[in-house]
Amino acid sequence: MTYLADVAALTRKDLRVELRARDTLPAMLLFVLSTLAVFHFALPEGTGDDAAYGLLWVAIVFTALLGLARAWVPEHEHGVLDGLVLAPCDRSAIWLGKTLATLAFLLAAQAVALPAFVLFFAPLDGTALAGVLLADIGICAVGSLMAALAAAGRARELLLPLLFLPLAIPLVVGGVGAAISPDGSQYLLLLALYDGIFAVLSWASFEYVVTES
Amino acid sequence: MGLAVLFAFFVAPEDADQGVSQRIFYIHVPIALTAYFCFGLGAWKALLLLWRGGERYDLESYVAIHQGTIFGSLTLITGSIWAKASWGVWWNWDSNQLVLFLTLFLFYCAYFMLRFSLPEGPRRERSSAVYALFGVALIPVSFFAIRLAEDFIHPVAFKRTGPDMEGTMFAAFCVSWAAVTLLAYVLYRVELVGKRLDSDLRELREALE
Numbered sequence: 001m002t003y004l005a006d007v008a009a010l011t012r013k014d015l016r017v018e019l020r021a022r023d024t025l026p027a028m029l030l031f032v033l034s035t036l037a038v039f040h041f042a043l044p045e046g047t048g049d050d051a052a053y054g055l056l057w058v059a060i061v062f063t064a065l066l067g068l069a070r071a072w073v074p075e076h077e078h079g080v081l082d083g084l085v086l087a088p089c090d091r092s093a094i095w096l097g098k099t100l101a102t103l104a105f106l107l108a109a110q111a112v113a114l115p116a117f118v119l120f121f122a123p124l125d126g127t128a129l130a131g132v133l134l135a136d137i138g139i140c141a142v143g144s145l146m147a148a149l150a151a152a153g154r155a156r157e158l159l160l161p162l163l164f165l166p167l168a169i170p171l172v173v174g175g176v177g178a179a180i181s182p183d184g185s186q187y188l189l190l191l192a193l194y195d196g197i198f199a200v201l202s203w204a205s206f207e208y209v210v211t212e213s
Numbered sequence: 214m215g216l217a218v219l220f221a222f223f224v225a226p227e228d229a230d231q232g233v234s235q236r237i238f239y240i241h242v243p244i245a246l247t248a249y250f251c252f253g254l255g256a257w258k259a260l261l262l263l264w265r266g267g268e269r270y271d272l273e274s275y276v277a278i279h280q281g282t283i284f285g286s287l288t289l290i291t292g293s294i295w296a297k298a299s300w301g302v303w304w305n306w307d308s309n310q311l312v313l314f315l316t317l318f319l320f321y322c323a324y325f326m327l328r329f330s331l332p333e334g335p336r337r338e339r340s341s342a343v344y345a346l347f348g349v350a351l352i353p354v355s356f357f358a359i360r361l362a363e364d365f366i367h368p369v370a371f372k373r374t375g376p377d378m379e380g381t382m383f384a385a386f387c388v389s390w391a392a393v394t395l396l397a398y399v400l401y402r403v404e405l406v407g408k409r410l411d412s413d414l415r416e417l418r419e420a421l422e
Contacts, residue, residue: 051276149340153330163327163344166320167351170358177361190361194354201350205343208263213333 006089010097015104017074025105028063032113035059036120049122053179056117057172059108060132060138061165068107068143068161070093071098072151085210094208095144103140110136124179127188131178134191135171138198142167145202149211170194223314239340239386241291243393245314248288249279251397256349271338272412274345275313276405278324282395285318312359313352 013185018024039055064165074197075081084094118124124132144166150159217311255277262270292311305311324344331337 076297098228143342149327149344150337152340153327155326155330159323159326162323166316166323167347169316170351170354171363173358178292186361190358193357197350197354198347201347205263205346208339208343212339 003090007095007096007100010084010094011100011104013026014074018101018105024067025108028067028109029112031066032059032063032109033116036113036116039069040120044193050180052117053128056121056179057175059113059143060135061168063109063113064106064136064139064143065161065164067102067109067119068140068147068164069157071144071147073120076151091207091210092203094210095148095203097139098148099144099197099202102144103136106136106140116205121164127184128175130178130188131135131175131191134188134195135175136189137167138195140173140184141195141199143203145206145209148206152209169200191207229398238395239296241288241295242386243390244284244291245288246316247392247397248281248284250394251277251284252345252348253315254330255281256345262338263343263346268329268338271341272408273405274342275328276401276408278321279346279404280401282318282321282325284397285314285321288314289318300305307357309359312362313355316355316359317348318350320351324348369397 018054036056036059037058039052043051043055048206049185077085081094085091114132115130144169146163147160150156152164153159168194170190174187174191175193177183255274258270258274258277261267262274296305297303324341327344328337328341331340
């Protein structure tokens with residue numbers, strides 16, 4: 001049970017740091033609201049609701065990227081990541097803690113963004129919301145790993161979108177499909193499949209990303 | 214080896230009863246298959262690197278993915294030429310294979326961005342290997358996703374001619390495929406030797422200083 005205790009401790013740490021510093025979450029909130037406002041002008045008169053759902057997903061992905069870009073920054077700033085790697089915990093717990101914390105931030109941002117979307121554009125039904133939830137898991141799982149890969153190098157802010165966006169394509173397909181299609185369940189299945197495969201892959205390979213030998 | 218490539222060009226014109234644009238099929242499809250194979254090989258070497266360790270797997274994985282990306286660019290270019298000739302457009306979002314290939318191609322282009330942002334060493338080897346493995350995992354998921362996406366992108370307006378081929382066409386295709394695979398293999402070996410020489414030379418230079 002110490003594995004779960006480690007994960008809980010790491011997640012609590014990230015949440016506490018964010019609550020005290022209050023820099024990432026307000027930025028994500030403001031970004032997603034501003035983006036929705038821009039989309040109002042980006043959509044020409046008379047386009048259907050479907051285009052709005054597509055743009056919602058663009059907004060979600062880019063808001064997540066904003067949050068993910070800053071995900072590993074605290075760890076790199078003061079050599080905390082080295083300390084965590086040296087600590088007697090399973091390295092994948094570091095990834096899981098970070099993923100859960102990022103998920104919390106993304107959900108918090110969406111708690112504001114989704115009602116705003118419904119207000120500005122179009123309604124969201126249960127399938128669409130389930131799609132958002134499942135896709136969030138996938139985004140945070142893969143995004144945490146990609147952010148760790150990118151953070152090690154030189155051009156971190158440039159690199160993360162490049163690494164992440166091709167992997168986000170199935171998530172966008174699943175999310176938009178869940179919102180638009182009359183039979184959303186197959187898209188939810190796709191999202192669940194994606195989450196299963198990539199969460200396990202990220203969980204298993206995080207160790208190789210942060211250690212050197 | 215050059216003979217094999219030339220042979221592919223001479224065998225293809227034998228099937229003169231097709232439209233001219235069909236000929237590019239003999240080059241385009243083998244190149245596409247080879248690109249997929251190279252990415253798969255790169256991911257396999259990456260897995261070996263993580264599993265067994267050993268520096269040579271890193272270089273082999275990198276060179277395989279490099280070849281895959283080169284052949285991937287050629288696939289997209291030859292495919293666009295074929296598309297313009299037979300469909301009238303350079304690109305078409307309706308086709309699953311195209312979108313899947315584009316996604317994979319973009320993914321592996323980002324591989325190089327990742328690799329060259331990191332300083333040389335075990336960190337770079339492992340990060341590149343992990344990323345290469347993600348690419349291979351992306352293939353089935355993307356395939357499924359893009360197939361589902363057909364429902365709401367828009368319905369297909371035309372049908373592609375099926376790949377059932379009669380005798381001489383099939384023979385020409387096989388010769389062409391063998392030729393392109395050989396070409397890829399030769400390029401792979403040449404580049405691998407070159408990169409190894411590079412790194413040996415660098416080590417010698419550092420040892421002498």
